[in-house]
Amino acid sequence: MVEERRILYEHLDVPDINTFDVFRQYDGYKRFEKAIAEYQPEDIAKMVMDSGLKGRGGAGFSTGLKWSFVPRDIKPCYLCCNADESEPGTFSNRYVLEKNPHLLIEGILICCYAMGIETTYVYIRGEFTLGKKMLDAAIKEAYEKGYLGKDVRGTGLNIDIYTHPGAGAYICGEETGLIESLEGKRGQPRNKPPFPAVEGVFSKPTVVQNVETLCNLPFIVGNGVEWYTKMGPTYADTRNDPPTPDPNTGTKLYCISGDVNEPGVYELDLGLTCSELIEVAGGLRGEEVKAVIPGGSSAPILTHYELDTRLDFTSLTLAKSMLGSGGIIVMNETRNIVDCLLNIMKFYAHESCGQCTPCRWGTPWVRDIVQRIADGDGRQDTITRPKFGVTESGRWGDTGETEEIYEDLDLLESVANNIANVDTMTWNTICVFGIAVSWPAVSYMRKFRPEFEAAIREGKLVTLPVAEATVPPEENYAYQQRFIPKEFADL
Amino acid sequence: MSDELVQIETPFAFNEENQREFDELIGRYPIKEAAMLPTLHLAQRQEGYITPAVMKYVAEQLEVTVMKVKDVVTFYPMFFEEPVGEYVIRVCHTLPCALRDCKVVLEHLKAKLDTDIASETNLAKGTTDDGKFTLMKVECLASCDVAPVIMINDDLYKNLTPEKVDEILDNL
Structure with missing residues (x-):
């Protein structure tokens, strides 16, 4: 059975981890201190690029690549942290905000240092009242300890973090919708281009990142790129000649709900299969798996024929579905x-x-x-x-x-x-x-x-029995263009 | 909605505490308009719902037109334009909660409170006669692992059964 590998969630259940002192005992802010002591901002951006970190919010776009689009000479530049978690089936950010908000602040600090950003807005969905309260308290503590505000830790950096509450609109989780909403308008998405990296909030370059993506940064800086890239598969992108590596590195906070015995968030290396995940989550509640939604309700459904699909960005894209935000919903044979x-x-x-x-x-x-x-x-x-x-x-x-x-x-x-x-x-x-x-x-x-x-x-x-409810792959167009990616090392 | 068309009987203004919070809010953004959502949240907390007087006041404070405030208020489901009960009960009914029988919880609440479910345009329909509760269905509350869930004002209640709902309502 696949073992959980807790990195982001390692200290989640430590009592009072939401306070500065306890967080500090578990290496809190030491990764940020390492970043400012040992690396130049460009080095951090390069580390993130080399780590192969992909945005965890839904699109799975390379974080390092996104950062490289941001013009360095236009100031101010903003960071928007997307905590508007509203995709049905996803609930991992809630736990970070409610239990370990200092980890997010440390991630934001590292991103701000790497990109020369002074102002960050954390867009929290309106229903997360507890999460907002905890994060606000943590931000206040960080200001008191000198990790935020003017001249952070005597480095000359000025970094401010503000929380901004949403008001219950799902679409504000889309990055340009979020930006519109942050500017005090209806959360209606904008045309792209211009991309937010060039012209985002208040018409300035803006980096929009999910909570989970930012929480990965302290560990990439603290433990190094080599340590990070050992987790998860690296596939070969055969669209290029010669094939280029397509990393799906790191861990993912898989949120599993529906018909399993122990629903919850499981932090696992990317690339395990659907049936392995169900096993990790205490097995199926019921007799047979009828269907699995692999990435929040927007993702195309997987049938019982596809349970061997690996749950990572590349494999699911090639299986004509998506990992999205990692919200897995399992349905058993009784479901219609x-x-x-x-x-x-x-x-x-x-x-x-x-x-x-x-x-x-x-x-x-x-x-x-x-x-x-x-x-x-x-x-x-x-x-x-x-x-x-x-x-x-x-x-x-x-x-x-x-x-x-x-x-x-x-x-x-x-x-x-x-x-x-x-x-x-x-x-x-x-x-x-x-x-x-x-x-x-x-x-x-x-x-x-x-x-x-x-x-x-x-x-x-x-409600038909599982075997009759779906057409076998060989007779069904829906399965026609599925591919299974090859690992880069196997080429 | 120009000012002449709307009769505002009692003007709205922030109380001292909220005014302080508002002054702090406004300093966070390079343009005043950006403080719209937090300001409306603040006003709704004070007034209970967004009245025309609130919209006018917010518009003046943020230096935008009243229409623009109305525009925002109508877009977001968390802002109410009608009075709501003392306790707003939000019942999640999206797929993960539906797979865990949220219907039972909803029906139980309906029967117990003897009210219908509020719609976005008719909140009175879901408000009890004594004005204590407003029952509404909402989309995913991002707690699918502990489904079915409901939110009463700012608090989330997990793994619900009709018995648990009774207990929660009795303790309010």
Whole structure:
């Protein structure tokens, strides 16, 4: 069985770790002191680049690369720490904020030193009242001890951290939505480019990082890049010739919930498989795994055929899903996928910010179609049309046969694909919220089509046995373009 | 919403403590408008909900138009434009909580408080007659490991069952 490797969460359960004195006993702020004593800011940025640290917020973009886009000559430059954790299934940041807020402050200090930043805003979602209280108290303590404020520890650095409460909008977790909200407006995302690294909050260069990403920094500085890169797999990016290394280094705070015996946050090296994680989380509650959502509710669903998929950024992307924020939701054989999709679509219809027409109208439409199917009023008229599938030449296309289709399922796919097309990965909206809606809608429907068809046919929700609820991979388009990455060392 | 169209009977102003907090807030940002969300939170804590008088006051303090404040207030679900109960009960009903029977908790709360569920445009629907409780459904509260959860004002309650809900409500 895979062992937990606690780094970020190592001292989480130490009593009073939220106070400066106790945190100090466990090497607190010593990594920051090491950074300012031994390294130049450029060295820290290079270490982060070499460590292969990928942003833990959802997109999985290389942190070092993001930092390299920030122009060094435009001041002031801001850091926005994204603590607006609102992806369903994700809850790791909450524990950091509530139990170990000094670790986040130390991470922010290192980032500020590396990037020459003087002001940091921590955007905390409005519902995290306890987390905000704890972080505010920790910030106050850090000011008193001279780790924040003017002339930090006699180095001449001026660093300020302010907390900024959100007010319950999911979209403010998107980086440009967060910036708009921070500026005191509606949290409607901006067009990119310009990227926040060039023009972000108050039209100045801005680094936006998730809490978990920043919490990794003290350990990269404290223990060195070599120690850090030993954790997690490094794959080969074969799009380049010769292949380049694609690191998925470090640990990840996997949040697992749903039908497992011991839901919670588990800190593990990146790259373990789905079934290993379920085992770590006390095993499945129920008889069989029906489905697993691997990265928060926006991620395409995995079926029981895909439980050997490794949970890291590259493997899941190539499996046509995503690690996202690491919120894993497990469903057992008693769950109805139509019902689950309905729940998620209600969430997205509620949370669409209303800025772009395809999303503003599309999300309620998708919800209404799924609602209709779940209510047993799914449109039954079947139409005959040419059947698409794997042709004799082994490619996807018109097979020359005809098939009967369910009108509502086609409509669902068409509406979802017009918000964002999951096959071409293009979205008709400003932000990626569009794809976060279409991905679950289309993937649930394609992978669990028999269950949707049964609901329409029978006029009520029918929970099929696991083996019948999903189409095997060899007959299903949804699995067609999956790849398993190769480890760089094996080439 | 121009000033002439809205009758403001009693003007709103921060009390001394909140004024101090507001003065500290405003110094954090290079532009005043950026203090909008924390200021509205502060005002809502004092007044209970965001009245037209609050919007006017906040607009003056932040040197923006009243319309801009209204714009923000209507966007965020945590700001109320109608009176709410003394205790606001937020029941999470997103997937991880749904997988752990949040419906049972919600139905139990509905029956116990003898009220409907508030919608964003009609908070009165979910408020009890004595004005003590407002029951509303919210999206994910980021505590899926201890689902189902509810939040009563600022406090989170975990791993709920109908019996636990009874106990919590009795102790309020």
